[in-house]
Amino acid sequence: MGLEELKLKTREMAAEMNAVILAHNYQRPEIQDVADFVGDSLDLAMKAYRTKADYILFCGVDFMAETAAVLNPDKKVLMPDVAARCPMAGMLPREAVVEAKKKHPDAAVVLYINTLAEAKAEADIVCTSANALRVVKAQPNRKILFGPDENLAYFVQKHLPEKKIIPVPAHGFCVVHKSMLLKGEFDLMKAEHPDAVIFAHPECNPDVQDMADFVLSTNGMVEKARELPNKEFIIGTEQGLAYRLRKENPGKKFYVVDTAVCVNMKKHTLEKAYNALRDRKPMITVPENIAEKVRIATERMLNLTI
Numbered sequence: 001m002g003l004e005e006l007k008l009k010t011r012e013m014a015a016e017m018n019a020v021i022l023a024h025n026y027q028r029p030e031i032q033d034v035a036d037f038v039g040d041s042l043d044l045a046m047k048a049y050r051t052k053a054d055y056i057l058f059c060g061v062d063f064m065a066e067t068a069a070v071l072n073p074d075k076k077v078l079m080p081d082v083a084a085r086c087p088m089a090g091m092l093p094r095e096a097v098v099e100a101k102k103k104h105p106d107a108a109v110v111l112y113i114n115t116l117a118e119a120k121a122e123a124d125i126v127c128t129s130a131n132a133l134r135v136v137k138a139q140p141n142r143k144i145l146f147g148p149d150e151n152l153a154y155f156v157q158k159h160l161p162e163k164k165i166i167p168v169p170a171h172g173f174c175v176v177h178k179s180m181l182l183k184g185e186f187d188l189m190k191a192e193h194p195d196a197v198i199f200a201h202p203e204c205n206p207d208v209q210d211m212a213d214f215v216l217s218t219n220g221m222v223e224k225a226r227e228l229p230n231k232e233f234i235i236g237t238e239q240g241l242a243y244r245l246r247k248e249n250p251g252k253k254f255y256v257v258d259t260a261v262c263v264n265m266k267k268h269t270l271e272k273a274y275n276a277l278r279d280r281k282p283m284i285t286v287p288e289n290i291a292e293k294v295r296i297a298t299e300r301m302l303n304l305t306i
């Protein structure tokens with residue numbers, strides 16, 4: 001079956017079974033094309049929260065599908081490939097959070113949405129890269145246990161000096177943003193395109209964040225690229241976002257680091273997405289004793305955001 005026919009069949013299947021397809025900004029172009037909504041973690045969590053669909057096909061990584069399942073205990077959450085796991089989320093086991101809480105009983109626990117449900121159940125509140133500043137600022141505590149991304153912790157600390165941010169674990173990271181989006185790449189791109197505006201994701205290293213014109217979540221980048229009159233942009237995040245940026249801004253140029261690929265996000269293919277709908281599996285579930293706690297921490301975030 002050709003790609004266009006498969007896209008059509010996927011859409012038909014989704015309509016037949018009242019399924020909503022949610023795709024992260026880093027997904028393959030053909031998956032973005034069949035999705036009802038393409039967005040970042042926050043946007044997709046909100047879409048999952050509000051959906052009236054019976055099924056959610058989540059094309060993203062493990063913690064995102066878990067969030068959708070937690071927010072929708074009465075809906076069925078499918079994922080094209082369960083091997084799409086975020087290594088950063090795997091860096092923060094529940095025990096590490098429990099240990100940190102014992103050491104810092106006066107701290108609020110703010111965990112990035114890129115955390116697995118078991119650890120997130122220990123959080124007071126969840127945040128995303130789009131709302132981390134707002135969420136941390138809203139905590140009455142000065143001390144904040146923040147994890148798992150050390151670079152996002154740097155971003156929050158830089159903007160909220162009145163808070164004491166304690167990263168948990170000490171050096172959690174996203175392999176794409178930390179190791180594949182290095183300052184030297186941006187120096188080269190800037191030398192080649194001196195008029196380009198630089199966007200960096202807060203998962204990027206501090207030296208990249210510091211040289212960027214704007215530090216933004218992926219949806220923040222989409223909005224800012226639309227708003228600004230500039231014609232050229234250097235994009236400091238996973239290269240999949242370029243597809244959406246180019247599609248929505250045909251008159252503008254976007255330069256990305258082509259090697260900055262999240263292999264986990266790319267585990268989903270259109271064929272696997274179609275098969276997941278057809279077979280009603282693999283299904284993502286979270287045990288209710290954990291889901292209940294994660295729901296509270298996630299709803300606290302959504303209430304601050306919506």
Ligand code: SF4
Nearest residue numbers: 061086087174176262
């Ligand atoms: S891009 Fe980084 S944070 Fe996002 S899913 Fe991939 S490894 Fe995880």
